[in-house]
Amino acid sequence: xQNVSPRFSHIAPFxxxxxxxxxxxxxxxxxxxYVTMGFAAGVLLSVKGGVPFAPLWSLVISATVISGTMxxxxxxxxxxxxxxxxxxxxxxxxxxxxxxYGFSMLGRWRSIPLLQKWFLVHSxxxxxxxxxxxxxxxxxxxxxxxxxxxxxxxxxxxxxGSTSGAxxxxxxxxxxxxxxxxxxxxxxxxxxxxxxxxxxxx
Amino acid sequence: xxxxxxYTAAVVAVAWAVTFGLRSLPFLLFAGRSRDLPPSVExxxxxxxxxxxxxxxxxxxxALEWRTAWPYLAGALTxxxxxxxxxxxxxxxxxxxxxxxxxxxxxxxxxxxAYEQDIAHPLLHVTRNGMKFMDEYVTPEEAVRRxxxxxxxxxxxxxVQVDEDFDDQxxxxxxxxxxxxxxxxxxxxxVHRRRAESGSADKVDRNLNERKIPFEGRTIRQEPGKRIxxxxxxxxx
Numbered sequence: 001x002q003n004v005s006p007r008f009s010h011i012a013p014f015x016x017x018x019x020x021x022x023x024x025x026x027x028x029x030x031x032x033x034y035v036t037m038g039f040a041a042g043v044l045l046s047v048k049g050g051v052p053f054a055p056l057w058s059l060v061i062s063a064t065v066i067s068g069t070m071x072x073x074x075x076x077x078x079x080x081x082x083x084x085x086x087x088x089x090x091x092x093x094x095x096x097x098x099x100x101y102g103f104s105m106l107g108r109w110r111s112i113p114l115l116q117k118w119f120l121v122h123s124x125x126x127x128x129x130x131x132x133x134x135x136x137x138x139x140x141x142x143x144x145x146x147x148x149x150x151x152x153x154x155x156x157x158x159x160x161g162s163t164s165g166a167x168x169x170x171x172x173x174x175x176x177x178x179x180x181x182x183x184x185x186x187x188x189x190x191x192x193x194x195x196x197x198x199x200x201x202x
Numbered sequence: 203x204x205x206x207x208x209y210t211a212a213v214v215a216v217a218w219a220v221t222f223g224l225r226s227l228p229f230l231l232f233a234g235r236s237r238d239l240p241p242s243v244e245x246x247x248x249x250x251x252x253x254x255x256x257x258x259x260x261x262x263x264x265a266l267e268w269r270t271a272w273p274y275l276a277g278a279l280t281x282x283x284x285x286x287x288x289x290x291x292x293x294x295x296x297x298x299x300x301x302x303x304x305x306x307x308x309x310x311x312x313x314x315x316a317y318e319q320d321i322a323h324p325l326l327h328v329t330r331n332g333m334k335f336m337d338e339y340v341t342p343e344e345a346v347r348r349x350x351x352x353x354x355x356x357x358x359x360x361x362v363q364v365d366e367d368f369d370d371q372x373x374x375x376x377x378x379x380x381x382x383x384x385x386x387x388x389x390x391x392x393v394h395r396r397r398a399e400s401g402s403a404d405k406v407d408r409n410l411n412e413r414k415i416p417f418e419g420r421t422i423r424q425e426p427g428k429r430i431x432x433x434x435x436x437x438x439x
Contacts (some may be wrong), residue, residue: 051210064218084216091220093254102228124225178302185280185297187259194252194283
């Protein structure tokens with residue numbers, strides 16, 4: 001591994017600001033999506049999860065398991081008291097696709113300090129990955145700077161959305177009957193997009 | 203409370219560990235190498251993930267009111283919007299809103315009753331003439347279906363009142379294991395009560411004690427107030 005500094009002092013401040021602005025503007029659609037989806041997941045957890053201190057758990061889940069689908073799927077598992085093995089299998093099934101995301105980032109993230117790499121891998125969710133891939137910055141240090149801001153911003157949106165959703169679900173009598181359809185709808189949307197791509201290529 | 207917190211923490215830890223493991227898999231596999239993904243792995247990934255998602259869709263429908271048409275209508279709207287506009291958020295919100303309003307407005311098709319029960323007020327009652335759900339004779343399948351439709355949670359104990367003169371232990375065992383447990387009601391308890399205390403049962407079969415009970419080819423006359431317990435034919439020489 002090359003000797004890469006974790007700091008970005010060698011990039012000019014105006015360029016850093018420009019990269020941050022770019023990351024922020026590109027992440028705005030994700031802001032809309034993550035805050036609303038996170039809100040729904042948070043409401044679902046506090047209404048159907050049956051766990052005490054739901055907002056706290058929503059914060060923990062959204063900050064560790066940064067995965068929209070899993071945030072929904074973990075709720076019935078918690079409510080029914082599923083065994084840890086079945087939770088592991090469920091996670092494996094739902095998040096299997098993440099194993100393929102890293103492959104396309106192997107080359108670009110080859111020489112990144114360990115702690116930064118750990119954070120990038122930790123928060124490698126669908127939309128965040130899509131923004132990483134869409135970024136056209138050639139310089140590897142600037143690309144790393146962009147990716148770090150992108151991951152930090154999007155993860156923050158997700159945590160914000162889920163926690164506020166759980167707070168709202170715990171505090172307000174929201175109409176919750178049937179809200180569990182949101183997860184099924186998410187699966188249906190993912191599947192429809194996959195089929196679209198499949199038939200376009202075939 | 204503490205137990206639940208420990209369990210929740212364990213579930214979150216497992217989910218995070220598996221997710222992080224999957225995300226870091228390529229970096230561990232190809233550490234220090236610069237070559238790209240083999241095309242066979244890429245094809246496998248493209249094939250396997252829609253299959254997994256399709257399985258998840260079928261599985262998650264079982265948590266909805268899948269006996270009614272509503273989840274399928276809402277699902278059709280979600281897929282149609284996604285095909286037409288391609289905006290995931292709009293499709294999800296529209297589908298969920300349709301499902302929630304269908305459940306709310308057309309609740310008559312599904313059950314909107316929520317039954318409460320405890321040891322003093324069991325919903326189920328086993329008499330010699332059959333099983334009753336709230337003073338109405340039903341089949342065991344129907345009884346379990348009504349529990350589920352009545353939103354009786356699966357983690358509470360289901361109390362079943364058993365008449366004193368009901369001595370078919372095997373039938374109780376079958377009901378507990380083949381009907382209640384299989385539907386997810388793993389905790390159940392028999393409530394034995396004297397006939398005089400259970401008001402509803404007397405109305406239906408008032409002269410039960412005078413009735414002849416066929417047993418092992420013989421006819422035994424049951425005397426009032428005396429309970430006959432036959433556990434196994436070998437116990438009755």
